[in-house]
Each structure stands twice: as C-alpha cells, then as structure tokens.
Amino acid sequence: MAASSCSSGVRLTAFMIQLVALFATGSSTAQVPLLLWSSDSVRPLASPAAGHITSNDQLTAYLAAAFGSGPHTVLLFLQDKLSKDDFTVFGGVFGNKQDSAFQNLEAALQSSSSSVTIPALEWSGSSAILALLQEKLGVSPVLVDADTLSHLTINASASNLLLINLPYCSGLHKSCKEVLHDNDAIIGEVLGTMNDKNVPYTAIYTGLQPSRVISEAPLSDRSVGRTLLQAVVPNVKPPIMFNVSGNPCIMLWAQNLSVSLSSTAEWIDLAEQTPSLTGSMCNGSSSLLVLSYPSGFTLSFAMSQRFYPVSARNWFTLDSVQLQSSGQNASFTGGRGIYAPAEYSFHCQSVSSFQHALLVPTNANPNTSQWRVNFIDFQIQGFRLDNRTDFSYASDCAGFFTAGIWMGLITSLLMLLIFVYGLHMIMQLNTMDRFDDPKGPSISVPQSE
Structure with missing residues (x-):
C-alpha cells in the first residue's frame, strides 16, 4: 500500500476496499480492514501483492516506524465489527457518492495530507490493535465520545490515545446502512472537534472483529487470469x-x-x-x-x-x-x-x-x-x-387468465353463491304468530283396572 496524495486518496481507498482476496491461500481467513490518515503526514507503506493479507508482525513494524519518535495523538475509531464488504455494499465505491454511508470518512481521507489503506489485516483477537497502540505510544487509552471530547483538554506535547467505540448493526433496530451512517456522523463530529482545537492527530478506523469471514479456495485449486472473469460472464448466444x-x-x-x-x-x-x-x-x-x-x-x-x-x-x-x-x-x-x-x-x-x-x-x-x-x-x-x-x-404467449386463475375464480364464485343462498335462507325465517296455550286444560287419559 502506498501513501495517497490529496487528490487520489478516495480513489485508492475505494479501489483497495472493494478488492476481494481472490488469490489468498487457506480454506478460511478472518480479516478486518484498517484505514489510517493524518492531519500531518504518515510514513508510506509498501504496496503488497494483490490479495495479500497483512500480518500483525507487518503492522507492528509499520507502526513502530510511524510512531517511532516524538509525541502523537491517535484517534482510534474501533467498531464492533467491520469487513471490506461493508464498504463495497454501503459505500460510494461505485460512483454514487450521495448514497454512501461513509461520506465523512471519504472526505477525511481526501482532505488528509496522507493516508494508508490496509484492506485485509490479519485478525487474531478483539483487543490486538488496541494493545499494539498502547505498546507503541506508551499510554493507556482514554474512552471518549463526540460530546466529551469537546470539553477535554488535550496536551499536544505528550502522546494521547483516544478511543471512540462504534456499534455495528447486529441486534439493533436499525438497518446496517443506518448504523454505519450514524457512525460516520460521529467520525465527522470528532474530526471537526480536533480541527477546532488545532491539535495534530493520526486517526485509525478498524473493527474489533470481522463482520464476515470469507471462505476461499487455495490458489492451486483454481485457475487465475482472464478465465476468472470469463467464468462470471454468462454465455448468452446472440440472436x-x-x-x-x-x-x-x-x-x-x-x-x-x-x-x-x-x-x-x-x-x-x-x-x-x-x-x-x-x-x-x-x-x-x-x-x-x-x-x-x-x-x-x-x-x-x-x-x-x-x-x-x-x-x-x-x-x-x-x-x-x-x-x-x-x-x-x-x-x-x-x-x-x-x-x-x-x-x-x-x-x-x-x-x-x-x-x-x-x-x-x-x-x-x-x-x-x-x-x-x-x-x-x-x-x-x-x-x-x-x-x-x-x-x-x-x-x-402466456395469457392473463391461466388455468389456475380460472380454477380460482370458479371456486370463489361457487363459494360466493353458497354463501348468498345460505344468507337468503336465513333472512326468510319468520317468527311463529300462534303458540299453544300452556294454561289450557290438560289431556286426561282414563286408566282401566
């Protein structure tokens, strides 16, 4: 991965996020994406081969070089779950920016002086990235939100690790796109507050765990190259x-x-x-x-x-x-x-x-x-x-009144006729106008001995 310029940050991010790991080995890989951008500058990361899964050791080496000297203020946006499929499904990677659930995130990547995108980071545990940042910065995380951050005094001469937890759509009475849109609004508020405070920062957006686990076949078991694309295109004969x-x-x-x-x-x-x-x-x-x-x-x-x-x-x-x-x-x-x-x-x-x-x-x-x-x-x-x-x-050639429709219509008409006939019979019932007198003389039956 390489550091993007201001004009190409979003394009690089969109391309890398929708890149599916077609050439990875193994039967199942758990991975999360990681986006990193800075108000100052970040050290570029070498671009890996297509489908490469960045290991924790590689990320550790990169963070050691990026945060090697001097104080740093790091904003860690840690979402409960996140996968690159969330960007391709709910993001504006297909050109429809107005419908994207990550408008503030894309704007931040575009306006930042430099950024790094890791579409597939090896996931080994829910607290791995947090523990790694604690080790590199030498400070404990401070849990904040958009409201408390505006009242928080930040000492730019010392390292700071600010943790912002973001939910995912599991178990909530909202669609995934609505939840991600709300998370993006929180990211926008936090970045706006940091800009108002005029504090340089490095922001990281990733997930505690993947929202989807991609099952993949080994490279040796499938063909690569043009046949991979040709297999997706249906073979439709021309007229x-x-x-x-x-x-x-x-x-x-x-x-x-x-x-x-x-x-x-x-x-x-x-x-x-x-x-x-x-x-x-x-x-x-x-x-x-x-x-x-x-x-x-x-x-x-x-x-x-x-x-x-x-x-x-x-x-x-x-x-x-x-x-x-x-x-x-x-x-x-x-x-x-x-x-x-x-x-x-x-x-x-x-x-x-x-x-x-x-x-x-x-x-x-x-x-x-x-x-x-x-x-x-x-x-x-x-x-x-x-x-x-x-x-x-x-x-x-298929007519509207098929055999099934005719059968349904005739059956419904027959049942309607039965109902109307029964209703008509009930309405014809009349109350009797003469009754036997119960007080009249009783019938006497003589008995013979």
Whole structure:
C-alpha cells in the first residue's frame, strides 16, 4: 500500500476496499480492514501483492516506524465489527457518492495530507490493535465520545490515545446502512472537534472483529487470469439476424431449437449449430427465415402481416414452420396461436407441436407425420425492426387468465353463491304468530283396572 496524495486518496481507498482476496491461500481467513490518515503526514507503506493479507508482525513494524519518535495523538475509531464488504455494499465505491454511508470518512481521507489503506489485516483477537497502540505510544487509552471530547483538554506535547467505540448493526433496530451512517456522523463530529482545537492527530478506523469471514479456495485449486472473469460472464448466444442492405429485417432467438424425426427418436438441438440464412427474404407484407444447418436439417419460418380494422393496427402472424431433412419435409401451422402487433416481437417459453401445441402438424406427408419440433424460450420478429439490433417489446404467449386463475375464480364464485343462498335462507325465517296455550286444560287419559 502506498501513501495517497490529496487528490487520489478516495480513489485508492475505494479501489483497495472493494478488492476481494481472490488469490489468498487457506480454506478460511478472518480479516478486518484498517484505514489510517493524518492531519500531518504518515510514513508510506509498501504496496503488497494483490490479495495479500497483512500480518500483525507487518503492522507492528509499520507502526513502530510511524510512531517511532516524538509525541502523537491517535484517534482510534474501533467498531464492533467491520469487513471490506461493508464498504463495497454501503459505500460510494461505485460512483454514487450521495448514497454512501461513509461520506465523512471519504472526505477525511481526501482532505488528509496522507493516508494508508490496509484492506485485509490479519485478525487474531478483539483487543490486538488496541494493545499494539498502547505498546507503541506508551499510554493507556482514554474512552471518549463526540460530546466529551469537546470539553477535554488535550496536551499536544505528550502522546494521547483516544478511543471512540462504534456499534455495528447486529441486534439493533436499525438497518446496517443506518448504523454505519450514524457512525460516520460521529467520525465527522470528532474530526471537526480536533480541527477546532488545532491539535495534530493520526486517526485509525478498524473493527474489533470481522463482520464476515470469507471462505476461499487455495490458489492451486483454481485457475487465475482472464478465465476468472470469463467464468462470471454468462454465455448468452446472440440472436439470429437476417439483414437486407445492411439493415436488420428478421430476428430470431431460442434457448433450444429441438427436432425429432419420430416419437421415440432422440431430440437434436439445432441451436448449438451455426446455420446458413440462404433463401431468406423479407418485404413489407411477408418474411421468410430459412435456417440451413450443417447436420442436414432446414427450418423455415414464414410470417406475414396485415391490417385488422377491428383493432385499427397491423398484426403479424407466424403462418407456418417447415422442417426439412433428407429430401422430406413436415409442415406446421401456427397462425392461430403465434401472433403479435407488427411493431412488437413474439415470445413464448415453449413452442411445440405435441404438447399444448402452438404449432399444429398438417400431416400432409405420412412419412413425416411423427416429426416433432420443440422451441424453448422462443422469440421472433419479422417486421418493423427499424435498424434495431435487439428485439422490440415482446408480446408473450402466456395469457392473463391461466388455468389456475380460472380454477380460482370458479371456486370463489361457487363459494360466493353458497354463501348468498345460505344468507337468503336465513333472512326468510319468520317468527311463529300462534303458540299453544300452556294454561289450557290438560289431556286426561282414563286408566282401566
């Protein structure tokens, strides 16, 4: 780590704080970050290799050189828990400074004459850093807060160790960001008081223990370099695009374009192959996308658009899909279920010819009557791309009133009818207008001996 200049302190801090120890050895490391800045100057620290964890011995050697001679006033902001993830999650390291929970801390680092950032300091105990500073300064810590510090007389000719304890979000009725924001406000008040007293100081911000323990795999068990970044990027295939005079005309994308030549044959995913678009065409009223694959299969998508007076707009339909192989072909119609406004694209999670079929086989050829197609996460657009390189808004095949919604509505309606009928029956009950007289003569039943 190197001492930052006034203009680059925050940038260096932000970069080092979000640096994850990707190359550290061992199965689990407990570490805390440490930020150090001074109103005067601090001795620079040599920049370690990427992912290096600074040991306690290295920190001891650095503090011995930094506080080697003369009196020093040290402000130790000791938070209950702290990890570098707290800076990356709640700080302004991604450019949004207004939303950062460490605005005063970042301002202090930027305005200080020099600073040192240790993103990963080996954690060996909750009192290690405090005991180390006591040993180097030769004084006992004085526990203060922002209010008591303003009334405290500080002798700048002697060493002073001022301890400011800061809470963490565990067990508090506040979010972590709110707690860290409050801690940052305390840091700002303390530094403001020190500036008002015109006392030179060195400030340290660290944690009693890490808030998170990062589990890491040994360096020898994983590859490094560019493959580390490539593994994070998802492998998303680009859409198939047919251009006319350099302008996009038809676009198609699918996760799987599976075909099968019989009900028992294995599925062949054509999306894994690169097709030829020879034979494709498009104009203002019709489009034809022909995908010829090296395996001998050919898929053709025929679309058309027309004006519908009822909706007062143009709609396009996927009229047919043809599958060709070895000189034979099977045709599937889809115009009744695959349609969208002409300026939209059509999307459906599953387009198949055998289950909830949107593609209906014509069965014109008995030799291909068992051929099946199944398109997963299918999206197509054949009109009004207007030089776009991505799909327009998608009209999805999933209707609002699904089978589950209809079942719920019908069940609710039936229960409502039963409730209304029962309420109606209760309201029709009337009180009797005639009663038997209990005071009337009793019935006499003669007894025979």
